[in-house]
Amino acid sequence: MSQLGFGNSFGFIGKDYALVASDCSVPRSIVTMKSYDDKIQKVSSRTLFALTGDVGDRKNFAEFITRNLKWYQFRNGRSLDNEGIANMTRNTLAQSLRRNPYLTFVIQAGFDLDTNEPSLYWFDYFGSMARPNATAQGLCSYFLLSLFDRHWKKGMDLNDGLELVKLCIDQLQKRYVIKTSAFIIKIVDKDGVRQIDLTKNISLDRKDVDPDAKKTVTGIPEAMKDSQNQPK
Amino acid sequence: MSLNNIIKKKYNKRGRLASSNQVADEALGTTYNNETLGQFYLPSKDYLYQQSEQHTLLESGWIIDSTEKKSNNHGIDELTQLNTMTCKAPNGDYDESNFVDKNNPAIKYHHGTTTLGFKFKGGVIIAVDSRASMGSYIGSGTVKKIIEINPYLLGTMAGGAADCQFWERNLAMQCRLYELRNGERISVAAASKIICNWMYQYKNRFSVGSMIAGYDKEGPQLFYVDSGAMRLNSNYCFSVGSGSTYAYGVLDAGWKWDLTDDEAIKLGRKSIYHATHRDAYSGGYVNVYHIKQDGWVNISHDDCFQLYQQYYPKKSKAINDINDERKEDGDEDDDGDKTMSSK
Numbered sequence: 001m002s003q004l005g006f007g008n009s010f011g012f013i014g015k016d017y018a019l020v021a022s023d024c025s026v027p028r029s030i031v032t033m034k035s036y037d038d039k040i041q042k043v044s045s046r047t048l049f050a051l052t053g054d055v056g057d058r059k060n061f062a063e064f065i066t067r068n069l070k071w072y073q074f075r076n077g078r079s080l081d082n083e084g085i086a087n088m089t090r091n092t093l094a095q096s097l098r099r100n101p102y103l104t105f106v107i108q109a110g111f112d113l114d115t116n117e118p119s120l121y122w123f124d125y126f127g128s129m130a131r132p133n134a135t136a137q138g139l140c141s142y143f144l145l146s147l148f149d150r151h152w153k154k155g156m157d158l159n160d161g162l163e164l165v166k167l168c169i170d171q172l173q174k175r176y177v178i179k180t181s182a183f184i185i186k187i188v189d190k191d192g193v194r195q196i197d198l199t200k201n202i203s204l205d206r207k208d209v210d211p212d213a214k215k216t217v218t219g220i221p222e223a224m225k226d227s228q229n230q231p232k
Numbered sequence: 233m234s235l236n237n238i239i240k241k242k243y244n245k246r247g248r249l250a251s252s253n254q255v256a257d258e259a260l261g262t263t264y265n266n267e268t269l270g271q272f273y274l275p276s277k278d279y280l281y282q283q284s285e286q287h288t289l290l291e292s293g294w295i296i297d298s299t300e301k302k303s304n305n306h307g308i309d310e311l312t313q314l315n316t317m318t319c320k321a322p323n324g325d326y327d328e329s330n331f332v333d334k335n336n337p338a339i340k341y342h343h344g345t346t347t348l349g350f351k352f353k354g355g356v357i358i359a360v361d362s363r364a365s366m367g368s369y370i371g372s373g374t375v376k377k378i379i380e381i382n383p384y385l386l387g388t389m390a391g392g393a394a395d396c397q398f399w400e401r402n403l404a405m406q407c408r409l410y411e412l413r414n415g416e417r418i419s420v421a422a423a424s425k426i427i428c429n430w431m432y433q434y435k436n437r438f439s440v441g442s443m444i445a446g447y448d449k450e451g452p453q454l455f456y457v458d459s460g461a462m463r464l465n466s467n468y469c470f471s472v473g474s475g476s477t478y479a480y481g482v483l484d485a486g487w488k489w490d491l492t493d494d495e496a497i498k499l500g501r502k503s504i505y506h507a508t509h510r511d512a513y514s515g516g517y518v519n520v521y522h523i524k525q526d527g528w529v530n531i532s533h534d535d536c537f538q539l540y541q542q543y544y545p546k547k548s549k550a551i552n553d554i555n556d557e558r559k560e561d562g563d564e565d566d567d568g569d570k571t572m573s574s575k
């Protein structure tokens with residue numbers, strides 16, 4: 001499992017949104033167990049976790065954080081803001097490091113309604129945390145971090161952001177040695193969380209045959225000009 | 233078991249070194265003739281009644297003494313009417329230590345298998361082989377790798393047989409308790425989640441790669457659950473085991489959602505057959521089950537060599553032709569390639 005590197009994900013913030021994208025495949029030594037797996041979880045009403053790493057750990061970790069946030073909400077009558085969620089995540093990772101470590105790499109993308117600002121956090125499985133503007137997890141970071149350095153600008157609107165996403169995906173398709181079937185892109189802004197369908201899924205010719213594809217990544221062409229993004 | 237313990241220099245009455253046969257007779261306390269060879273397959277008294285000496289037990293009931301033991305008792309045990317001889321393989325080739333991982337002898341792997349499951353419009357097809365291998369030793373050719381959890385849920389076995397059997401039986405118990413408490417059948421997602429949570433508590437300490445498949449309110453469901461607490465849902469297919477890559481090849485090429493029941497069953501059977509043909513650790517019988525709305529149905533149980541004869545009659549016949557030719561002393565110098573390739 002770890003020989004192929006864990007999954008890839010990347011994300012950045014724009015003017016009034018935070019965006020995160022993740023690849024969809026679940027490899028197991030030389031076999032792709034599942035080609036369309038949604039690795040981006042909605043953790044709170046305006047927070048997304050893009051988790052890569054060990055499959056059992058990442059699903060359990062996401063559920064653990066989600067449920068703990070709900071519990072916090074019940075106990076304290078309000079929900080945690082993104083900075084609080086990030087610090088809670090970091091604490092969980094760090095404290096469980098020497099007991100039952102979670103082998104997960106997380107990118108948290110969120111939008112705060114109080115301050116009307118998006119935020120992005122990056123976590124390592126050691127419990128280290130950073131708050132960058134644009135980042136990537138996994139082997140794709142070797143290609144994408146320089147792209148972000150060059151092309152990411154402060155205050156990008158949605159169209160520019162999606163062009164940057166397309167640039168990143170094209171670069172990975174071109175140079176990353178493992179061909180990824182598709183990416184799932186999700187965005188958080190003041191309206192909540194929704195999925196963006198950038199292009200028709202770029203898988204092999206059997207895209208019409210693999211039924212998992214129809215559920216998670218549906219193809220809407222020219223979505224960059226499309227203002228009818230699907231809700232949720 | 234070192235050779236030194238068995239063979240000692242012995243001098244017979246005439247002062248000469250005893251022959252190896254005589255030494256072996258003394259050491260093992262038996263003579264190898266037709267009668268005694270047949271006794272290798274009987275469990276001895278030591279197997280039935282635990283004794284203080286340490287024994288290592290192989291699957292078929294053979295016992296190998298770890299301590300040197302001379303059993304001169306050729307008689308029949310009165311209580312059990314079985315031969316009381318402690319049987320040994322003549323030259324230690326079948327000692328258990330030859331079938332464990334070279335780097336870490338504590339690992340005894342039983343992993344060779346092929347199981348697959350796929351969804352289609354008529355439900356779910358599950359197909360498995362039936363070979364249990366311990367390294368290069370075939371432990372059994374008739375293992376039941378599909379575990380019937382309840383009349384509408386099936387689990388498959390890959391990895392450690394004991395682990396899969398135990399946890400799936402445990403799951404069956406939990407599913408029944410759920411039914412009694414809630415008055416309705418458990419969903420396949422919930423059942424797979426139960427077993428996934430158990431796996432997470434003992435993460436990576438088992439070896440389980442099983443599929444949980446069934447039919448519930450949301451239609452046919454197929455989940456893959458792993459000892460690393462991986463739980464995947466799919467609308468398509470999974471295949472697990474050493475022969476899974478071969479099965480995937482045939483399955484992916486022939487699958488479409490609109491298969492009829494018959495076509496789907498044939499596809500499942502064929503995929504497992506091809507895996508048994510190419511993978512050394514898969515073989516035996518090909519078992520196919522079909523899960524429909526009102527539960528699962530056991531479709532077929534075919535020997536994989538008979539399937540070979542059915543799918544490739546000329547090729548399989550060619551094997552027999554070679555043998556026949558040799559018996560009849562044919563004219564041609566036939567090494568088999570000619571006959572095999574000609575169709």
